[in-house]
Amino acid sequence: MSDPGKPGGPVARGPLARLLDSTLVPRSAIGRKLALTALVNALGTGMFYAGSALYFTQVAGLSNSQVGLGLSLAGLIGFLGTVPVGMLADRIRAGRVYIAIQVWRGLGNVAYCFVGDFTSFAVVACCIGLADAAVPPVSQAVVGSAVGDEERGDTLAKVRAVRNVGFGLGALVATAAIQQGSDNAFLFLIAGNAVFFLASALMLQRAGVTRLVTTAAPAKDRRPTLVADLRYLATAVLNGLLSMHLTLLPLALPLWISQHTDVPLSLYGPLYVLNTVMAVLFQARFARPSDTLRGAVASMAWAGFSLGGFALACWAMGATGAVWAATAFAVLAVVLLTAAELWQSGGAWAISYELARPDRLTQYLSTFQLGTALQGIVAPWVITAVILPNALGWPVFAVLSALAGAGVALTVGRAEIRARENATVATGTDPGASVDTEPETAGRTA
Numbered sequence: 001m002s003d004p005g006k007p008g009g010p011v012a013r014g015p016l017a018r019l020l021d022s023t024l025v026p027r028s029a030i031g032r033k034l035a036l037t038a039l040v041n042a043l044g045t046g047m048f049y050a051g052s053a054l055y056f057t058q059v060a061g062l063s064n065s066q067v068g069l070g071l072s073l074a075g076l077i078g079f080l081g082t083v084p085v086g087m088l089a090d091r092i093r094a095g096r097v098y099i100a101i102q103v104w105r106g107l108g109n110v111a112y113c114f115v116g117d118f119t120s121f122a123v124v125a126c127c128i129g130l131a132d133a134a135v136p137p138v139s140q141a142v143v144g145s146a147v148g149d150e151e152r153g154d155t156l157a158k159v160r161a162v163r164n165v166g167f168g169l170g171a172l173v174a175t176a177a178i179q180q181g182s183d184n185a186f187l188f189l190i191a192g193n194a195v196f197f198l199a200s201a202l203m204l205q206r207a208g209v210t211r212l213v214t215t216a217a218p219a220k221d222r223r224p225t226l227v228a229d230l231r232y233l234a235t236a237v238l239n240g241l242l243s244m245h246l247t248l249l250p251l252a253l254p255l256w257i258s259q260h261t262d263v264p265l266s267l268y269g270p271l272y273v274l275n276t277v278m279a280v281l282f283q284a285r286f287a288r289p290s291d292t293l294r295g296a297v298a299s300m301a302w303a304g305f306s307l308g309g310f311a312l313a314c315w316a317m318g319a320t321g322a323v324w325a326a327t328a329f330a331v332l333a334v335v336l337l338t339a340a341e342l343w344q345s346g347g348a349w350a351i352s353y354e355l356a357r358p359d360r361l362t363q364y365l366s367t368f369q370l371g372t373a374l375q376g377i378v379a380p381w382v383i384t385a386v387i388l389p390n391a392l393g394w395p396v397f398a399v400l401s402a403l404a405g406a407g408v409a410l411t412v413g414r415a416e417i418r419a420r421e422n423a424t425v426a427t428g429t430d431p432g433a434s435v436d437t438e439p440e441t442a443g444r445t446a
Contacts, residue, residue, distance in 0.1 A: 023284055024162050030146045031155040033207040035162045037200050041102070042163040044196025046170020047189045048109070051178055055112075055186040056121065066118045072377075074125040078133025079373045085134035086366025094141040094362050095209030099201045101131045101138065106197030112190050133373055137352075137365035144353055144361075145212040150291075156349050157287035161280045168276055232355055232364065234411040239348050240371025241404040242303050245341040247379040248310070249275060253333070255388060260318040263326045271334045278338040286339070287346030293354050294417050297409050299347035304405015306340035308398035315394035340401075351412060 026032050056062045062070075089097040108128040115121040140156065147155045173192075177185040249272070257263045289295035313333035317326045348368070356364030387393035 023281055024158055024165070026147070026155040026158045027151055028147050028155070030207060031143070031151065031158070033203070034143055034146060034155070034209075035159050037203040037207065038159045038163045039166045040196055040203065041200040042166025043170045043173075044109075044193035046167035047174045047177075047196075048170075048193040049167070050171045050174030051186055051189040054178060055190055056115075059183045059186050060115050060121065062118060062121055066121070070118065070122040070125045071129075073122055074129025075133075075373070075377055076129075077126040078129040079370065079377065081130040082133045082137065082366045082369055082373060083363060085130070086137055086362040086364075087360075089138050089141065089362035089366075090360055093210065093212065094138050094145070095204070095212045097134075097362075098138050098142050098209060099204050101134055102197050102201035102204065104128075104131045106194045106201065109190055109194035109197060113187055113194075133369070134366065136372070137362055137369045140349065140353070140365050141362040142209050142212060146209065152353065153287045153290050153346060153350055154284060157284040157346060160345065161283040164276055164279045164283075229357075231411050231413065232367065235351060235355070235408060236368045236371035237374075238371070238404045238407050238411060239300070239344070239351075239368065240373075240375040241401065242300065242307060242340070242344045243348070243372045243375050244379050244401075245307065245310075245337050245344065246372070246375065247383060249334075249337060251380060252383045252387065253314075253337075255384070256314055256318065257330065260388065261326050261330070262321065262323045263317060263330045264323075267327065267330060271330060274331070274334050275338045275341075278335070279342065282338075283342055283345070286342035287349070290346040290350040293350065293412070296347040296350035296354070297412050297417065299343040300351070300408040301405040303340045303343035303347060304402045304408075306336045306343060307401035307405070310334075310336040310340060311394040311398035311401060315398075318394075347408070351408070355412065355416070 024035070026035050053067065056067045057064065085097065085101075105128055108124055108131065111124045111127075112121075115124055143156055143159060144152045174189055177189050253271070254265070254268050257268055258265045286299070290299050310333050313329045313336060317329035317333060320326050320329065352365050352368035353361075356368075387397055390396075
């Protein structure tokens with residue numbers, strides 16, 4: 001064995017380096033480039049999310065209802081445009097579309113700096129909403145093609161963890177701007193987001209994503225075929241329900257704490273931090289079981305049970321009159337919600353990718369994303385009008401969550417799982433792997 005102290009021997013790595021490798025740093029060079037790009041992108045997005053509401057109301061002069069209506073319209077446009085953008089990505093390559101989306105978002109944020117009425121705000125919001133909704137499936141296709149099947153889940157998890165770090169850092173910058181309080185400070189947040197989007201587009205270009213081939217072979221028939229693939233659509237719907245953690249944390253939890261429990265509302269900030277820290281530290285670990293289709297299906301089941309546990313913890317939080325007990329249930333609820341988030345994201349990445357038609361990869365991934373987009377439209381009403389006002393709202397939601405997680409095994413199908421395992425054993429590779437047959441490539445050979 002080589003001596004670490006001698007020249008040429010392996011370099012001893014400290015605990016911090018090992019922690020970074022296991023949580024934030026992808027193994028491949030192209031994966032690390034994509035993670036760094038995600039960090040830059042998330043810095044701007046974190047700045048924007050933390051300060052945009054105040055910018056639109058205090059600087060642009062819009063009312064709360066106008067902001068809400070404009071963003072709802074943007075969400076609807078994004079929902080309708082996700083699949084067409086995915087089809088375009090399959091036709092002209094996902095990497096090219098990914099860069100174009102980043103440039104589009106950057107220019108959209110530049111336009112935000114000049115809005116002064118509802119009409120201009122709604123137009124710009126809808127343009128950005130179309131791009132925002134297309135990002136998850138397109139970026140997933142790019143990462144999957146760049147690093148190969150063995151590293152796909154690990155890289156996606158670490159990119160997501162790095163993105164969470166960027167969100168947090170961006171929010172800190174926004175906090176300073178908000179405390180300063182001037183119009184220029186808020187303009188700095190919006191313009192800064194535009195700069196970071198344009199910078200990420202340049203970084204993607206230099207990483208060579210435009211040369212990635214995401215489809216296994218050119219599709220001879222360009223007509224949509226998803227209507228016939230009911231199994232994939234059903235799984236997307238179940239995934240949408242399991243992805244309600246995206247709305248439960250920022251909307252349901254603070255409303256429930258403030259209106260239905262004895263938990264101090266000041267605890268919500270630390271609870272949000274707890275969610276972020278857990279997401280950064282454990283995303284890669286929770287994604288490991290999803291290296292196989294069987295493991296991904298099991299992760300979705302665990303996500304459903306964990307989401308149900310969150311609901312029961314919320315119900316217990318409101319039922320107890322002891323502040324210490326309610327506080328303990330609040331912490332437990334966030335831990336369970338975060339676990340559901342990590343299991344669901346890892347399982348969804350694998351299932352959406354493995355069950356997609358290789359010649360229409362981004363189109364299928366975009367369709368799978370519709371479940372999450374639909375959640376964003378429906379969940380706020382379900383939470384505020386159905387779950388929170390009703391005594392049995394949380395228990396019923398707990399049951400539905402558990403059933404949704406378990407139902408993924410039915411929609412995926414045992415036969416599909418066995419067929420994938422048999423194919424892997426027979427060939428030694430993932431049967432859904434795509435190959436870049438062109439000499440110009442930036443992914444698996446990077």
